Amino acid sequence: MIFGGNIIPKGKINILLILLFIPLFNTEAQVIFPRPLSQRLTGYRIDAVLDPLSKIVKGKMEAFWVNNSSDLVPDVRLHMYLNAFSSNRTTFYRERGGSPGSREEDLGWIKLNSIKDRNGIDLKEVAKYISPDDGNPDDRTVLQIILPRPANPGDTVYLIVEFESKLPSNIVRTGYSDDFFFVAQWFPKFGVYEPAGMRYAATGGWNCHQFHGNSEFYSNHSVYDVTITVPENYVVGTGGMTLEEKNNGDGTKTLVTRAEDIVDYAWTAWPGYAVFKDKWNHVDITFLTPPERKNMVQRHLTAVKYALEYLTENVGPFPWPHLTFVDPPSKGSGAGGMEYTTLFTTMSAYGLPEYILMPEMVTVHEFGHAYFMGILASNEFEEPWLDEGVNSYWEERIMDHYYGNGAGMINHPLLKISDRSVARVSYVMSPSRQAESNAQWSWNYPHGTYSMLSYQKCALWLQTLTGLVGEEAMNEAFREYYRQWAFKHPSGQDFVNVFNTVIPKIYGNRYGSNLNWFFDQTLYGTGICDYKVVNIINRKVRDYEGAYFVNDSLEVKKGNYKDDTLWVSTVQLERNGELMLPVEILIRFDDGSETLEQWDGRSRVKDFTYTGTRKIQWAKIDPEYKNMMDVNYINNSMSVKPDRKPVRSIFSKLVTQLMLFIEFISL
Amino acid sequence: MKILLNLLSGLMRSVRIWKWILAVWLATLLLVTLFTFPLKTGINATLGSSMITEKIAAGHFFDVIVNDGFNLQTVLAIFFSGLFLVVFAGSILNIFFAGGLFNVLKEDGRRRGATDFFGGAGSNFWSFLVISIISFSVIFLLALIVAGIPAIIAVSSDSDLILSKTMKIASVILMILIPAVVIAADYARAWQVTSNEKNAFRAFGKGIKLMFRSFFVSYISVALILVINFLFSFFAVKGLLYAKASGGGAIFLLFLYGQTLAIIKIFIRSWRYGVVTSLYESFH
Ligand SMILES: [Zn+2]
Numbered sequence: 045m046i047f048g049g050n051i052i053p054k055g056k057i058n059i060l061l062i063l064l065f066i067p068l069f070n071t072e073a074q075v076i077f078p079r080p081l082s083q084r085l086t087g088y089r090i091d092a093v094l095d096p097l098s099k100i101v102k103g104k105m106e107a108f109w110v111n112n113s114s115d116l117v118p119d120v121r122l123h124m125y126l127n128a129f130s131s132n133r134t135t136f137y138r139e140r141g142g143s144p145g146s147r148e149e150d151l152g153w154i155k156l157n158s159i160k161d162r163n164g165i166d167l168k169e170v171a172k173y174i175s176p177d178d179g180n181p182d183d184r185t186v187l188q189i190i191l192p193r194p195a196n197p198g199d200t201v202y203l204i205v206e207f208e209s210k211l212p213s214n215i216v217r218t219g220y221s222d223d224f225f226f227v228a229q230w231f232p233k234f235g236v237y238e239p240a241g242m243r244y245a246a247t248g249g250w251n252c253h254q255f256h257g258n259s260e261f262y263s264n265h266s267v268y269d270v271t272i273t274v275p276e277n278y279v280v281g282t283g284g285m286t287l288e289e290k291n292n293g294d295g296t297k298t299l300v301t302r303a304e305d306i307v308d309y310a311w312t313a314w315p316g317y318a319v320f321k322d323k324w325n326h327v328d329i330t331f332l333t334p335p336e337r338k339n340m341v342q343r344h345l346t347a348v349k350y351a352l353e354y355l356t357e358n359v360g361p362f363p364w365p366h367l368t369f370v371d372p373p374s375k376g377s378g379a380g381g382m383e384y385t386t387l388f389t390t391m392s393a394y395g396l397p398e399y400i401l402m403p404e405m406v407t408v409h410e411f412g413h414a415y416f417m418g419i420l421a422s423n424e425f426e427e428p429w430l431d432e433g434v435n436s437y438w439e440e441r442i443m444d445h446y447y448g449n450g451a452g453m454i455n456h457p458l459l460k461i462s463d464r465s466v467a468r469v470s471y472v473m474s475p476s477r478q479a480e481s482n483a484q485w486s487w488n489y490p491h492g493t494y495s496m497l498s499y500q501k502c503a504l505w506l507q508t509l510t511g512l513v514g515e516e517a518m519n520e521a522f523r524e525y526y527r528q529w530a531f532k533h534p535s536g537q538d539f540v541n542v543f544n545t546v547i548p549k550i551y552g553n554r555y556g557s558n559l560n561w562f563f564d565q566t567l568y569g570t571g572i573c574d575y576k577v578v579n580i581i582n583r584k585v586r587d588y589e590g591a592y593f594v595n596d597s598l599e600v601k602k603g604n605y606k607d608d609t610l611w612v613s614t615v616q617l618e619r620n621g622e623l624m625l626p627v628e629i630l631i632r633f634d635d636g637s638e639t640l641e642q643w644d645g646r647s648r649v650k651d652f653t654y655t656g657t658r659k660i661q662w663a664k665i666d667p668e669y670k671n672m673m674d675v676n677y678i679n680n681s682m683s684v685k686p687d688r689k690p691v692r693s694i695f696s697k698l699v700t701q702l703m704l705f706i707e708f709i710s711l
Numbered sequence: 712m713k714i715l716l717n718l719l720s721g722l723m724r725s726v727r728i729w730k731w732i733l734a735v736w737l738a739t740l741l742l743v744t745l746f747t748f749p750l751k752t753g754i755n756a757t758l759g760s761s762m763i764t765e766k767i768a769a770g771h772f773f774d775v776i777v778n779d780g781f782n783l784q785t786v787l788a789i790f791f792s793g794l795f796l797v798v799f800a801g802s803i804l805n806i807f808f809a810g811g812l813f814n815v816l817k818e819d820g821r822r823r824g825a826t827d828f829f830g831g832a833g834s835n836f837w838s839f840l841v842i843s844i845i846s847f848s849v850i851f852l853l854a855l856i857v858a859g860i861p862a863i864i865a866v867s868s869d870s871d872l873i874l875s876k877t878m879k880i881a882s883v884i885l886m887i888l889i890p891a892v893v894i895a896a897d898y899a900r901a902w903q904v905t906s907n908e909k910n911a912f913r914a915f916g917k918g919i920k921l922m923f924r925s926f927f928v929s930y931i932s933v934a935l936i937l938v939i940n941f942l943f944s945f946f947a948v949k950g951l952l953y954a955k956a957s958g959g960g961a962i963f964l965l966f967l968y969g970q971t972l973a974i975i976k977i978f979i980r981s982w983r984y985g986v987v988t989s990l991y992e993s994f995h
Contacts, residue, residue, distance in 0.1 A: 394875055678763050711843050
């Protein structure tokens with residue numbers, strides 16, 4: 045419901061809001077930041093009470109949405125995410141398969157007990173569930189409220205809601221297990237009203253998708269004033285800054301929290317958490333973990349500080365002074381590995397050896413979302429790569445930077461796996477790697493390719509671009525992306541546009557007047573990349589041999605091979621894949637000299653020929669393995685005398701190990 | 712003193728039959744090579760003249776095996792099916808040779824040669840096979856009871872710590888119980904090679920009975936050899952895994968070193984057989 049239907053001139057809205065709504069909303073009060081970082085078109089004040097027995101969170105919420113467009117908006121739309129867990133017929137479970145469970149305690153749902161406007165007018169009658177994406181009548185994850193009077197430009201719509209959120213037992217990001225609670229996607233939440241011109245919107249409208257099996261979220265940056273009441277023995281972690289914690293004297297306690305300019309607010313409660321504190325520059329870090337994983341604590345804290353440092357330096361500042369992250373216990377592992385900007389969850393396991401860097405990787409990854417899902421806040425429903433792919437790229441850079449290049453995932457003397465080659469594995473091995481481009485909405489990725497394409501393939505072409513233009517140029521482009529688009533919900537095209545201006549600014553025309561040729565093939569294309577060395581030919585330049593004519597008589601000359609000293613050496617290259625990328629070729633000659641050639645990679649075949657006293661010994665395309673899109677490294681190089689010793693060494697060891705093993709299991 | 716004498720007697724007996732220990736080694740080497748050689752040739756052919764092998768030396772296996780040009784699924788299928796077959800065949804081979812080894816380890820004043828080795832191997836094979844199956848079944852059952860059930864209970868508890876501690880305690884208990892099964896099996900086989908009646912179940916029953924005839928001495932002797940065997944295997948495997956050989960000569964030397972370890976490993980097993988045979992003979 046809009047407020048009174050008044051038309052408030054846009055510029056004056058803030059002053060009027062302050063004058064009129066202070067009792068209701070404290071959105072202008074600056075608790076954390078001296079000045080709002082975002083437009084704060086939505087805001088929430090929620091009093092939440094957790095009942096650990098019924099697994100229900102009872103909430104009283106006052107929320108607002110500001111019509112920042114020049115449209116007359118007839119409705120508001122709210123995400124009711126928890127209803128995705130209400131049956132096996134919801135879009136979420138239809139797409140995923142399976143069921144949230146058959147017992148009442150397994151199911152998750154959100155129920156509105158009352159919904160009113162600011163004047164107490166009941167809106168329940170004008171609220172109805174819609175399924176804008178697939179028309180599924182069993183899906184109740186989007187609520188539409190037709191406003192009694194449309195919202196005029198500049199109007200603020202207030203909702204006063206009493207709701208009950210039942211958490212599901214099968215934790216997919218959100219839910220409970222016994223006395224462990226992860227409370228996310230838990231309150232009625234506004235979609236994003238996109239006026240014409242924002243992202244791809246031709247006309248203004250609500251961007252409020254249903255909850256899908258493979259999809260994340262999209263929201264305005266908001267102010268959250270949330271109080272949480274739980275039994276006093278529970279340890280609570282939230283996405284907000286805790287302003288006060290008071291014991292209610294009835295066996296419960298209440299936390300008063302506030303968060304500014306974040307896109308989502310989640311919290312967790314479990315009596316078993318151990319709490320660890322740390323600090324990085326202006327950021328107070330809180331880490332919650334099962335106590336038996338105490339030898340993992342330092343690993344997580346170090347990882348998050350690395351990520352803070354690296355992203356601050358190469359992308360932009362992390363503005364919030366508070367950050368909480370959680371390693372859920374085994375029974376709550378379904379909540380692990382998820383991001384809510386100032387709160388995120390990681391993963392680890394008791395006794396995990398130090399050379400397996402999975403816990404660090406998850407911490408770095410989920411923290412990184414504070415930038416791409418939190419600060420930039422792109423639409424994860426429609427452009428998942430812009431968050432997950434870009435964030436995976438930074439995760440790989442951070443892991444490989446701090447934990448050993450080429451060993452950012454496994455760093456063991458016998459086996460080293462870089463974080464970026466894990467991404468490559470998943471792309472190269474996928475039978476469906478060409479099924480779709482990155483320009484697809486998250487639930488439309490066919491044949492289970494959502495994560496492979498939107499995380500790994502995207503990270504791979506960003507790595508490939510890094511190989512082309514260099515890390516510093518990438519950093520510059522990302523810094524500009526941050527400067528232009530922080531807190532403004534960029535689209536993929538906005539991302540491309542930033543690169544199209546920054547890279548030519550650095551390199552002039554070296555990579556063309558823009559990088560569309562690159563993005564068209566990688567981001568918007570499905571082709572694969574494969575360059576290969578087909579052959580190396582070293583041929584002696586022979587002394588003349590054969591017939592020659594003196595006047596009319598024919599004479600035959602025999603060659604004098606002893607005097608042949610010149611070689612014509614050719615390396616033959618081919619492009620097997622559709623992708624055309626510039627590549628370097630390193631060629632080594634038998635006199636020890638080397639030459640580095642450039643090939644624009646456009647033609648199907650390419651030969652490099654040399655005449656001289658030296659022969660080609662070997663040739664390597666992309667000698668530093670910078671082109672991670674190449675699906676076959678094996679044919680990237682060729683040697684006249686291939687080195688078989690590494691394989692021989694492995695097999696020699698294998699023979700002995702097998703004999704020892706057979707002997708070991710023999711009685 | 713009795714323990715020491717028996718250990719020594721077993722050792723001397725094993726030294727005496729060194730030829731047969733080498734025969735077991737050679738047979739195993741041939742068997743394993745039958746599997747690894749074609750695999751190596753195939754992988755060399757797959758990699759062709761590529762220089763990607765430099766990634767192997769650096770420990771970056773993923774960049775080698777995950778490529779369109781490397782048919783990983785096929786290679787893995789061949790590797791694991793071959794691995795299963797070669798381990799299975801190797802175990803059967805060792806069961807067969809155990810009959811021979813037990814037969815030539817006997818000391819009854821007669822010189823023992825090829826007829827005794829292969830005769831003992833052949834005539835006792837089926838019985839030894841069943842004794843092995845019984846022993847492994849017992850070990851499997853023990854593991855299930857000692858580790859499996861507590862693990863199921865521990866999993867339902869909150870803490871990873873409880874599970875990990877349970878598993879640690881369970882493995883210690885298993886480590887204490889396993890030598891008893893081995894001793895019973897060894898006595899069963901020592902008895903079997905002297906008996907004309909080839910009946911594995913009767914032999915295993917005999918084995919248990921004989922074990923309790925001199926439990927302390929048997930347990931300490933065999934457990935000691937098992938511990939030596941375990942430590943030896945651990946360091947042999949670890950040392951080989953970490954050994955770096957890049958030159959052609961070094962690779963060959965490493966191979967020779969590894970084969971020496973393999974021979975010692977067979978020798979340790981024969982030592983145990985010898986100790987139990989010596990104990991068995993001391994009962995008469
Ligand atoms: Zn992610």
